[in-house]
Amino acid sequence: MSLEATIDVRGLRKRYGPTVAVDGLTFTVRPGQVTGFVGPNGAGKSTTLRLILGLDRPDEGAALIGGRPYGHLRKPLSEVGAMLDASAAHPARSARHHLLWLAHAGGLPARRVTEVLDQVGLASAARRAVGGFSLGMRQRLGIAGALLGDPPVLIFDEPVNGLDPEGVRWIRGLLRSLAAEGRAVLVSSHLMSELEDSADHLLVLGRGRLLTDTGVRELLDAASGGHTRLRTRDRGRAMAVLARAGARVASLDADTLTVSGLPAERIVELLGEHRVPFTELAGHRASLEEAYMELTRDAADYRAAGQRAEDGS
Numbered sequence: 001m002s003l004e005a006t007i008d009v010r011g012l013r014k015r016y017g018p019t020v021a022v023d024g025l026t027f028t029v030r031p032g033q034v035t036g037f038v039g040p041n042g043a044g045k046s047t048t049l050r051l052i053l054g055l056d057r058p059d060e061g062a063a064l065i066g067g068r069p070y071g072h073l074r075k076p077l078s079e080v081g082a083m084l085d086a087s088a089a090h091p092a093r094s095a096r097h098h099l100l101w102l103a104h105a106g107g108l109p110a111r112r113v114t115e116v117l118d119q120v121g122l123a124s125a126a127r128r129a130v131g132g133f134s135l136g137m138r139q140r141l142g143i144a145g146a147l148l149g150d151p152p153v154l155i156f157d158e159p160v161n162g163l164d165p166e167g168v169r170w171i172r173g174l175l176r177s178l179a180a181e182g183r184a185v186l187v188s189s190h191l192m193s194e195l196e197d198s199a200d201h202l203l204v205l206g207r208g209r210l211l212t213d214t215g216v217r218e219l220l221d222a223a224s225g226g227h228t229r230l231r232t233r234d235r236g237r238a239m240a241v242l243a244r245a246g247a248r249v250a251s252l253d254a255d256t257l258t259v260s261g262l263p264a265e266r267i268v269e270l271l272g273e274h275r276v277p278f279t280e281l282a283g284h285r286a287s288l289e290e291a292y293m294e295l296t297r298d299a300a301d302y303r304a305a306g307q308r309a310e311d312g313s
């Protein structure tokens with residue numbers, strides 16, 4: 001693997017007729033990390049990935065893999081692996097033949113085919129026609145194709161889409177291990193929750209623009225840090241005491257409050273001083289989705305679009 005495992009996108013712009021699909025994107029995907037590329041349907045994720053992979057031409061800007069545009073890579077399969085469409089294999093071909101054909105076209109040895117079939121758990125189905133494969137098996141075959149050249153940069157477009165929980169767990173583990181080997185791994189998804197246990201970094205896209213470029217840990221820490229869940233029989237007095245001290249307090253149910261803006265130790269002190277009884281006090285760990293909502297409280301645009309995506313319309 002080369003050391004230049006990066007994707008650099010600079011001022012990328014692409015328009016289809018009246019639709020601006022990608023609107024001035026700049027970001028870097030770094031080695032040793034899983035970078036989540038998130039946004040609702042139509043946000044421009046697939047277009048960006050196609051531009052990075054030289055499958056479409058940008059109107060402006062550039063996308064570089066290890067410092068060079070895709071078209072200038074000497075051995076593309078060994079420099080970047082991608083799965084954009086899991087149904088790309090010919091249905092009458094066996095999994096093994098499909099990969100042998102790819103390996104041959106990319107100047108790779110046949111032994112790599114055996115290795116990647118093993119790696120994705122398809123060894124026993126290698127001689128079956130792809131047409132009879134389940135969606136999960138097709139995803140695995142697409143991933144095998146991406147891994148064929150042992151590339152330092154990997155791109156997966158919605159790899160989790162339509163998979164059962166076992167398949168989702170497998171893909172998460174694979175993404176993590178590929179990043180742990182020092183590769184740059186870019187994974188798109190239209191759902192933040194799908195990236196919960198796999199992404200180290202997040203690029204959030206809305207209507208062709210980059211809304212957020214952040215580390216997942218920083219995002220979660222910022223959103224989780226200030227929240228404490230408090231259970232008390234005397235909700236009214238607890239709210240009054242804490243609000244007077246500058247906290248933001250909200251009711252969750254008859255005897256539970258969430259408190260933000262004060263550290264847990266200060267909450268305990270205040271409740272003690274004012275003799276407000278409580279039975280439970282716990283730090284709250286935000287989910288990735290909650291953390292992102294907190295960060296973009298004012299970005300109604302993304303949310304409106306995201307909501308439509310969640311509704312499936």
Ligand SMILES: Nc1ncnc2c1ncn2[C@@H]1O[C@H](COP(=O)(O)OP(=O)(O)OP(=O)(O)O)[C@@H](O)[C@H]1O
Nearest residue numbers: 016019021039040041042043044045046047048190
């Ligand atoms: N070849 C094309 N011709 C015309 N419009 C296109 C083309 N490709 C993409 N678009 C439009 O560009 C916008 C971005 O689409 P894109 O597929 O990149 O979004 P996406 O974030 O990948 O969405 P999805 O999650 O649905 O795949 C959409 O409005 C789409 O209709």
